[in-house]
Amino acid sequence: MENHVKKHPGYSTYIFVWLALLAFTSITVTVAGIDLGNYTMLVALGIAAIKSVLVINIFMHIKYEEKIFKVFLLLSLFTLLSIFILTLFDIIYR
Amino acid sequence: MSSNQEGTAVHVHRDDLGAKIGMWLFLFTEVLLFGGMFLVYAFYRIQHADHFRVAAMELDTGIGTLNTIILLTSSLTVALAIAAIQKGNRFFSVLMINLTLIFAVMFMVNKYFEWSAKISHGIYPGSNVMLELPNGQILFFGLYYVMTGLHALHVVIGVVILGVMLIQLMKKKITQDNHVKLENAGLYWHLVDLIWIFLFPLFYLIQ
Numbered sequence: 236m237e238n239h240v241k242k243h244p245g246y247s248t249y250i251f252v253w254l255a256l257l258a259f260t261s262i263t264v265t266v267a268g269i270d271l272g273n274y275t276m277l278v279a280l281g282i283a284a285i286k287s288v289l290v291i292n293i294f295m296h297i298k299y300e301e302k303i304f305k306v307f308l309l310l311s312l313f314t315l316l317s318i319f320i321l322t323l324f325d326i327i328y329r
Numbered sequence: 330m331s332s333n334q335e336g337t338a339v340h341v342h343r344d345d346l347g348a349k350i351g352m353w354l355f356l357f358t359e360v361l362l363f364g365g366m367f368l369v370y371a372f373y374r375i376q377h378a379d380h381f382r383v384a385a386m387e388l389d390t391g392i393g394t395l396n397t398i399i400l401l402t403s404s405l406t407v408a409l410a411i412a413a414i415q416k417g418n419r420f421f422s423v424l425m426i427n428l429t430l431i432f433a434v435m436f437m438v439n440k441y442f443e444w445s446a447k448i449s450h451g452i453y454p455g456s457n458v459m460l461e462l463p464n465g466q467i468l469f470f471g472l473y474y475v476m477t478g479l480h481a482l483h484v485v486i487g488v489v490i491l492g493v494m495l496i497q498l499m500k501k502k503i504t505q506d507n508h509v510k511l512e513n514a515g516l517y518w519h520l521v522d523l524i525w526i527f528l529f530p531l532f533y534l535i536q
Contacts, residue, residue: 279530
């Protein structure tokens with residue numbers, strides 16, 4: 236049986252990632268109480284993006300997978316982002 | 330899946346890499362499904378920023394935060410379950426899947442209390458209270474019910490999938506050398522967690 240998957244991390248890595256996710260959650264809840272004007276949503280989405288990177292890379296093992304998974308992921312992210320940016324332009328310049 | 334036909338040697342055909350690619354492709358269709366809803370949300374939030382802010386005050390940040398912590402922890406337990414079976418520790422893997430299921434039920438119980446509180450205040454699609462509200466607030470609550478509802482449906486489906494995995498783990502159909510099913514079930518569960526990571530600030534943390 237061929238094994239082309241790189242070694243997955245041990246228990247401790249997952250626990251550290253979980254602690255980081257909890258820390259980011261408390262940051263996002265705390266920051267939500269502060270009025271940052273137009274940046275409030277950007278900060279919230281930024282923190283959500285950091286949490287996603289942690290979940291996708293470590294919990295979902297993307298960091299340890301073959302290159303093809305990363306290509307797929309970037310392609311779908313790019314598609315989603317294009318749809319959002321194009322729609323935002325439509326809203327702003329309508 | 331081996332079929333023991335007479336005379337043929339038992340050849341177990343397996344393609345773990347293919348199975349995982351298939352799972353990821355499915356997850357991308359899920360991302361587009363929710364992505365479309367996030368797009369509608371973005372569109373209306375820009376148009377009705379003030380109404381969204383007022384409507385969001387109705388949501389319970391505490392219960393939202395609690396559910397975030399529960400889901401993040403359930404993601405950890407799934408990841409640990411996979412790590413455990415990779416090390417050949419079936420007992421710990423079974424324990425972690427059981428914990429995940431408990432967290433999932435806790436999430437749904439919170440959701441039940443959250444929704445029933447809203448409904449008892451008359452806030453549900455088509456109610457008289459809702460129809461009195463300005464357009465932006467109606468849109469906010471509509472999106473709230475559809476998006477967290479679809480997410481909750483995914484939690485329920487995740488529970489069923491993880492339940493099947495639990496049985497297979499205990500029946501030793503998922504083993505140290507053959508655990509791609511559990512990994513794919515885990516991927517599904519992490520996606521449910523990922524979607525919540527975005528739902529939480531967009532609905533519960535608007536000030």
